[in-house]
Amino acid sequence: MYDDLKTRAIDLGKTASASDIIYDALRDEIISGNLKAGESIRQEYIAKLFNVSRIPVREALKRLESQGLIKNVRYKGAIVSSLSKDEITEIFEIRLMLEPLVIKHAVDNMTQETLELAQDYCTEFSEETDSGKWGMQNRNFHETLYRDSKRPFHLKIIREISDRIDSYVRAQLVLTDGMSLARIEHNAILEACVARDAKRAAELTRSHIKGAYTTLMEIIDQPTAKLD
Amino acid sequence: MYDDLKTRAIDLGKTASASDIIYDALRDEIISGNLKAGESIRQEYIAKLFNVSRIPVREALKRLESQGLIKNVRYKGAIVSSLSKDEITEIFEIRLMLEPLVIKHAVDNMTQETLELAQDYCTEFSEETDSGKWGMQNRNFHETLYRDSKRPFHLKIIREISDRIDSYVRAQLVLTDGMSLARIEHNAILEACVARDAKRAAELTRSHIKGAYTTLMEIIDQPTAKLD
DNA sequence: ATATTGCATATTGGATCCAATTTACAATAT
DNA sequence: ATATTGTAAATTGGATCCAATATGCAATAT
Known part of the structure; x- marks a missing residue:
């Protein structure tokens, strides 16, 4: 779990903001199925992976939520959505x-x-x-x-x-x-x-x-x- | 400008998170035309209106951007989108x-x-x-x-x-x-x-x-x- | 053995603070 | 008068810190 993320978390070039890069990475993880429905994404964990604070992580999660890919639940993390x-x-x-x-x-x-x-x-x-x-x-x-x-x-x-x-x-x-x-x-x-x-x-x-x-x-x- | 926002900024009940309330309010302002294309929304200004820090404001803006209603531009604020x-x-x-x-x-x-x-x-x-x-x-x-x-x-x-x-x-x-x-x-x-x-x-x-x-x-x- | 309670821990939402850099404007030079 | 330059203010992105509360687990009671 999170393997691909770990390899991606290296760069963080200055062309894009941290939250954009994290958004792209998390989106890839989700649509590739590495992060499965029901799984919980912890802000702190992602922040540490990318060596940033939780702020840009949260902004990325907000974007993913607005797209419907996850649902932010307090004390539970961002839960990957499923489909009926x-x-x-x-x-x-x-x-x-x-x-x-x-x-x-x-x-x-x-x-x-x-x-x-x-x-x-x-x-x-x-x-x-x-x-x-x-x-x-x-x-x-x-x-x-x-x-x-x-x-x-x-x-x-x-x-x-x-x-x-x-x-x-x-x-x-x-x-x-x-x-x-x-x-x-x-x-x-x-x-x-x-x-x-x-x-x-x-x-x-x-x-x-x-x-x-x-x-x-x-x-x-x-x-x-x-x-x- | 921002008149409706000022009246709305009072409540902030605990049912929803601040960022959700601010999202709803800003969305209303934009789709009602009170905030027009090209206008700039300043984080600090909205934060003061709602008596919160810029953090929930930024999350609301991220959501609006993901919907295409605005575009966040550094040093310039959130610019309301237009349409061709x-x-x-x-x-x-x-x-x-x-x-x-x-x-x-x-x-x-x-x-x-x-x-x-x-x-x-x-x-x-x-x-x-x-x-x-x-x-x-x-x-x-x-x-x-x-x-x-x-x-x-x-x-x-x-x-x-x-x-x-x-x-x-x-x-x-x-x-x-x-x-x-x-x-x-x-x-x-x-x-x-x-x-x-x-x-x-x-x-x-x-x-x-x-x-x-x-x-x-x-x-x-x-x-x-x-x-x- | 099982259920209940209490406390330490984990976790998120938000506040405050810092860094970087653009923008605005005044002072200066031409 | 106009263009140029330098500096202060404004502004956002991000870091660190705080508050609230849910969760997990151990201790206790039944």
Whole structure:
């Protein structure tokens, strides 16, 4: 526990404020599943890790709370949030509305640079064998494809609700397969983008998300699921 | 400036933390337009108003920043955010997707109590003559209609982006008419809810939002607009 | 053995204090 | 009169310290 944090806690360069750096680090820990739902984050502990006082830690926690990733509880610390089945469904409902639309707009403005970056992330994802790293590479890939959409509010929403899903999935489940399907789908989406076929990219994104939802629900529903 | 804040700064009951109370108060000031885009909120000033140290003020500001309502700038204070025309369009794009859907679900679960509350807000809105209070009553009305939707993520998103719009509209514009139309539309939406006609409520909500967007854009586009 | 009580400890929310640096403004030079 | 420079004030980010209270555990009573 906290292993990744310990390695990250070294830098603290002056480019960003301490609370921003701590926010990023804690967010990564949560959405990567290293900090699981129900776990308690102690201010003092994080402060010591980063060699700072509790003040910037608290500000980072306030931000995470405002995003819904944790809930600050007095005397108990910051408790990592979980999700109910209904909430998962609701989030996918929103993603299905927003993401196909966003990629459609993005394709219309997509630069060569973005395409190349997406290709890199796509390849990385395909070649990765460590399942613990799939989540982040998946995020990198999709966020890259979306970034030229010129829809900052859409992107903020997508980022925040995807964080919640990732936190849930990475913490509760051990994804062992389904990745080969994701690879195929990613390649198809990327191809549609390269071909500037916005409508097709949107449609593929829709079915990609739908598939992810279906798979997730099947795993959760199984009594013998790989749940914690 | 800050007048409402001064009157609010009295209580500080122990039910909520100071930072939560200050968050609510500052949010109200911003979305009511009392604090306008570009204005600077000084930590020390707010702290003195509420008779607290700057610590809870800073936590409230962090939360507002995470919501996008302000931007904390060192040595300059918290600067109230503005919106570009594109951003306004984007926000209405999202509202048009989410709000009709939400009211549709809400109607299916709407309690008698909610209907009565909505009726009260609707009446209040209709009878209000102080244009400065229209914004809040409008929000109360719509949020009440949405609250039985069992879609907490939708509601959070709607609340946050509506805050941005309200902040912009209330700060930049003086709405003098168009309210009579809003009254009629509100009544129609409420009637559809009472009649449990979810589809109609959704459709009316859609055109209500569309109308608001069109009106807003017309005002902004006018060279002689009531812009600041 | 189990339940209860009391105290030490842990933990967070907030207050006060310090450091860094920008901003404002007056004094000075041109 | 205008531009430049230097210094004091303002302002935020962060550190340290204090208050309140919940929690954990040991001692005690039943």
